[in-house]
Amino acid sequence: MSETSNLRDELSSPPKGPTRKQIWVGFGVLVGLVLIWMIVAQWPDWLDAILISKKAFLSAILNGLTLAGLYFLVASGFTLIFGLMRNVNLAHGSLYLLGAYVGYEIATRTGNWFIGVGGAFIAIALVGLIMQILVFRRLEGDDLRQTLVSIGISIVAADLMLAVWSGGTYQILTPEWISGAIKLPVVTAERSNGTLVFLKYPLYRLIVLGVAVAIGVALWLTLNKTRIGMMIRAGVDDREMLSASGVNVHYVFAGVFALGAGLAGLAGVIGGSALSVAPGEDIRYLLASLVVVIVGGMGSITGAAIGALLIGLAEQIGLVYFPTYGVVLTFVIMVVTLAIRPEGIMGKRL
């Protein structure tokens, strides 16, 4: 279906003058150049006056990118599950929080952070598998009831997690060698005696960003270059045809649900190490995934990445430049997207 619409776009576009795509690429290059200049150059005073300082601005951008990485990890599972099964799993935030708690327990007992991350991924993937087989499979095709059931599960889960881990705040400790800050090769200021001040940033947060990018690329390659990915994409477009061509859709469903849930659990440990683990985080990350997939387009990994970038950057920039209205900025992005493209930036038409 998308091919026909592409064809129609090409046919209807005027033969002369820059096309829409060229305009967008040009715009992107321009923004990129400005950003590079802002990172490399010594800031003039007027720019400092507008954006507080180069250090504050760059920190906000880096924090935004890290947060975007975290949001992407949570939202990619959400969007995969939605795209394939039309299942709005509102218990996704609970999976995130449960992953964080499980990761905390495993990491503190074994003393190894990496076992904690892997253990949480496997544990939450299993929880997701059980949820899919026992509950959601029975309600297949009934979107509304699936969503209501996932709300019920999230209520019970939040209460039971409160019972087990109480209301306290936990911090998952990362290994020594990835804690602490590193100097980035970016000059923020020059002292009067001529020495340069470099930007310092926590190494762990950069690793979060790296992990998110790696997982994103891996997901994209799996979806676009492998046979399993082909099945999943076919399932997104037309479940019945995939089933008719001899694929057991239920295995694909269960596998994707487990993967999506596992990613939420993994994000829980990674996020719980960067920030902290406490009751209420489930709702925060549920909201984040909701907004990210609404903005990015549901069922699209690329869309989740774009949405996560927009929302993560908006949240952190908002936090620095207009503190009490940060949430509103997120909200405005969502409303504007819905107004212009109701299906989301990378979404398909409903």
Added chain:
Amino acid sequence: MSLIETLRDENQSGPAFIRHIGAGNIILAVLLILYPAVASDFFLTQIGGYTLIFGMIALSLMLLAGYGGMVSLAQITVVGVAGYSVAIFGENSSDVMGFGWPWWIYVPVAVLFAATASALIGLIAVRTEGIYTIMITLAVATAAFYFAQQNYTLFNGFPGYAGLRAPEVFGVNWRDPLPFYYLCLGTASLCYAAVLYGAQSTFGLTLQATRDNQRRMRAIGYNTTAHKVFAWFLSGAIAGLAGVLLVWFQGRISPGTIGVGAAVNVLIIAVIGGLRHPIGPFLGAILVVMMQTFAIDIVGAERFNTLIGLVFLGVVLLSPDGMLGLWEKAKPYLKQNSLRPDP
């Protein structure tokens, strides 16, 4: 479907007056009016008033979900708009805002604000369909909660507003249990009757037809978007009235009042009661309020959410139409099936 129900209702026998209002509704009204004769103050306000208020909020959701096919999680946000308007334009004891307007100005303003806010949320939500509405309204509700919590100039942040009181009008202190119960009963009955009437009006039928097949309605020439947004407006007016009563009842409003837990609570009440008839939300409200009040003695206050969550799961999995659905299932056994005329 509801058209058939309407026709069936008209086939019932009895005097015109009773037939018009419905015998069940008249019995219900008499019972509710006589309720204070047997109820203590606690049962009047904490059970009676509270049930009616939450029934109204859930009714505003039922209107959207049952007749419009749009399940909203932002009803509590609309309630909050009315509640915060009362705190800002009326009097409060928090030394922030509080313009001190008289009640006959700030109540209509609060309800109008709520209805407008609801229409705006609807304007966003109707751009997408079905399951997306839940996601968008949940995002709206959560964003509103965080905004109210962070903003001190307008919403007084985390503590919110306290010292909100129902006014004294005509020499009656509407804060007292008995007047407050009747105030809630009167408002709830008004909304209930309005929804019942509205469902059979041209607008209501158009809305239900749009729910069943939007594309066809658009093809006939109806502006389906306008009808839906107007439904959001009406629903917002009901939620707004409930919001005014709620802050008078609680005497305060804070971000916790409009939190995600509260938003989900409204959905739970409506779904447990049933979304197919306006009486459903009130039935659900009775059950949930009773559970909130008495189940705490059994399971303890800490694990209450587990209990209500499990009840909700049970209802969704076993009886999709809630308590009303159970009633529909039980009906054939109560009446003798063979004596009924074929439909």
